[in-house]
Amino acid sequence: GAVVSQHPSRVICKSGTSVKIECRSLDFQATTMFWYRQFPKKSLMLMATSNEGSKATYEQGVEKDKFLINHASLTLSTLTVTSAHPEDSSFYICSARDQRRENTEAFFGQGTRLTVV
Amino acid sequence: AQSVAQPEDQVNVAEGNPLTVKCTYSVSGNPYLFWYVQYPNRGLQFLLKYITGDNLVKGSYGFEAEFNKSQTSFHLKKPSALVSDSALYFCAVRDPQAGTALIFGKGTTLSVSS
Numbered sequence: 001g002a003v004v005s006q007h008p009s010r011v012i013c014k015s016g017t018s019v020k021i022e023c024r025s026l027d028f029q030a031t032t033m034f035w036y037r038q039f040p041k042k043s044l045m046l047m048a049t050s051n052e053g054s055k056a057t058y059e060q061g062v063e064k065d066k067f068l069i070n071h072a073s074l075t076l077s078t079l080t081v082t083s084a085h086p087e088d089s090s091f092y093i094c095s096a097r098d099q100r101r102e103n104t105e106a107f108f109g110q111g112t113r114l115t116v117v
Numbered sequence: 118a119q120s121v122a123q124p125e126d127q128v129n130v131a132e133g134n135p136l137t138v139k140c141t142y143s144v145s146g147n148p149y150l151f152w153y154v155q156y157p158n159r160g161l162q163f164l165l166k167y168i169t170g171d172n173l174v175k176g177s178y179g180f181e182a183e184f185n186k187s188q189t190s191f192h193l194k195k196p197s198a199l200v201s202d203s204a205l206y207f208c209a210v211r212d213p214q215a216g217t218a219l220i221f222g223k224g225t226t227l228s229v230s231s
Contacts, residue, residue: 006160034219042205042226043221044207046218046219049218093160093161103168105163106151108160110160111159111160113158
């Protein structure tokens with residue numbers, strides 16, 4: 001079946017540095033990918049929609065300059081957390097769906113646990 | 118606006134008993150509905166979906182869910198719970214007319230005791 005791979009699974013960085021998270025669709029092309037943030041009380045918040053070859057669409061309240069999204073190919077989207085602060089520590093999850101098939105479900109990456117110290 | 122409600126933060130059941138995890142939704146059109154399961158520090162795994170057709174859908178690991186349009190519900194069920202079913206469960210909706218992103222409920226922790 002379709003698989004989405006996310007890397008790294010865990011990262012610790014110092015305040016003020018930037019961290020890049022990769023999301024790849026392994027056996028299908030994804031013109032659109034999605035980035036979610038999961039807070040400690042479980043809920044998943046949609047951060048942005050990543051569009052291949054064009055600018056990402058950010059949800060209200062998400063800083064586009066802080067969370068840079070690049071979708072340079074049909075199988076890869078990256079999320080860069082710039083000038084990270086401890087409050088950016090969270091679990092980030094990407095998702096993609098094979099949009100050639102209207103009724104298909106979305107697949108999720110393994111998630112990235114970001115800890116900013 | 119689309120929304121999904123999971124009214125229970127936690128559901129506790131004994132192994133071998135039936136389980137139900139509740140979900141209600143609000144979507145203007147005909148929704149696509151999904152259930153996902155998450156184990157600690159992992160991504161979400163797809164369990165089942167309702168797109169159209171039979172209101173009762175069967176999914177992975179013996180789970181099933183019933184789409185009830187009049188009650189705008191999509192409760193997840195399993196006839197006999199296993200300890201290994203203990204995890205975090207998410208209900209999600211996608212409005213095919215409004216966009217492609219999934220909107221999630223807050224999640225329900227299922228705890229199955231032996």
